[in-house]
Amino acid sequence: MQLVALVTGGSRGIGRAIAEALAGRGAAVAVVARGEEAVKRAAAELADRFGVRSLGIRADLALAADCAAAVARCSAELGPPSVLVHNAGTAPSARLEDSDDAMLDEVLDLHVRAAFRLVRAALPGLRAAKAGTVVLLGSTAGLRGYPFTAAYTAAKHGMVGFARALAAEWAREPALRAFVVCPGFVDTDITRDAARAVAARGRKSAEELLSAFAAQNRIGRLHRPDEVADAVVRLVFDRPPGTVLDLDSPHPTLSP
Numbered sequence: 001m002q003l004v005a006l007v008t009g010g011s012r013g014i015g016r017a018i019a020e021a022l023a024g025r026g027a028a029v030a031v032v033a034r035g036e037e038a039v040k041r042a043a044a045e046l047a048d049r050f051g052v053r054s055l056g057i058r059a060d061l062a063l064a065a066d067c068a069a070a071v072a073r074c075s076a077e078l079g080p081p082s083v084l085v086h087n088a089g090t091a092p093s094a095r096l097e098d099s100d101d102a103m104l105d106e107v108l109d110l111h112v113r114a115a116f117r118l119v120r121a122a123l124p125g126l127r128a129a130k131a132g133t134v135v136l137l138g139s140t141a142g143l144r145g146y147p148f149t150a151a152y153t154a155a156k157h158g159m160v161g162f163a164r165a166l167a168a169e170w171a172r173e174p175a176l177r178a179f180v181v182c183p184g185f186v187d188t189d190i191t192r193d194a195a196r197a198v199a200a201r202g203r204k205s206a207e208e209l210l211s212a213f214a215a216q217n218r219i220g221r222l223h224r225p226d227e228v229a230d231a232v233v234r235l236v237f238d239r240p241p242g243t244v245l246d247l248d249s250p251h252p253t254l255s256p
């Protein structure tokens with residue numbers, strides 16, 4: 001039976017690389033994001049390049065109704081997802097005193113609440129698939145603290161905690177697996193936008209800031225989206241033991 005994957009934030013960046021890697025392994029892929037044209041284009045390109053069934057779904061995953069609707073539409077048009085990758089995200093940065101409730105809501109809604117809602121909506125299909133896999137995009141900001149990103153860091157710690165809770169709850173159900181993948185800074189729009197935003201307020205150029213971000217990664221450089229995608233594909237197909245994958249390590253290993 002063909003694997004059906006739902007990839008949130010699959011229109012660009014890491015999610016796009018994950019959608020391509022899964023399609024490259026023959027999965028039917030639903031790509032979900034807010035930009036209607038972008039999801040349609042991404043889905044069409046997956047079908048052209050990899051010859052798989054694909055679907056673009058426009059949804060604002062900060063909204064509860066859109067989370068449920070995205071899973072329902074994927075189930076109706078491609079089949080119930082047996083792989084759910086919740087990757088969509090934003091990473092606002094500000095000092096704590098400038099971080100308001102709207103910023104906190106933005107990241108909690110999109111990262112943590114959407115993860116709960118998507119997994120709950122997809123659970124009957126994941127269970128029925130006999131090999132249902134949930135992969136959440138965490139971050140090293142879910143494993144350690146960074147300055148000027150308190151809301152994001154709290155939300156990413158929430159993603160790691162949610163994945164661990166799922167793994168514990170499903171410990172006696174080998175059909176269901178949950179993972180959270182934690183890269184450091186990755187070379188995508190989020191990172192480049194952050195460098196430009198900080199450069200506009202400070203003394204360093206965007207390029208200098210990108211180098212500084214890269215230096216904060218333990219691997220000493222920015223991760224590439226395809227490296228994150230390779231890790232996700234290994235989790236989906238090999239289903240190794242463990243839950244939390246710290247990618248910012250020379251030898252990434254899964255821990256409970």
Ligand SMILES: NC(=O)c1ccc[n+]([C@@H]2O[C@H](COP(=O)([O-])OP(=O)(O)OC[C@H]3O[C@@H](n4cnc5c(N)ncnc54)[C@H](OP(=O)(O)O)[C@@H]3O)[C@@H](O)[C@H]2O)c1
Pocket residue numbers: 008009010011012013014015032033034035038059060061062087088089090091110137138139140182183184185186187188189190191
């Ligand atoms: N880049 C990094 O350095 C880094 C490091 C660690 C972890 N991560 C995590 O990796 C994930 C992907 O990041 P990225 O760097 O690939 O970001 P990106 O290039 O900015 O892509 C973000 C994706 O999420 C979608 N999205 C954003 N808000 C959405 C919403 N409300 N509803 C539905 N879709 C939404 C975007 O499409 P639309 O804008 O059209 O909705 C886009 O497809 C995020 O969870 C991020 O926190 C990134």
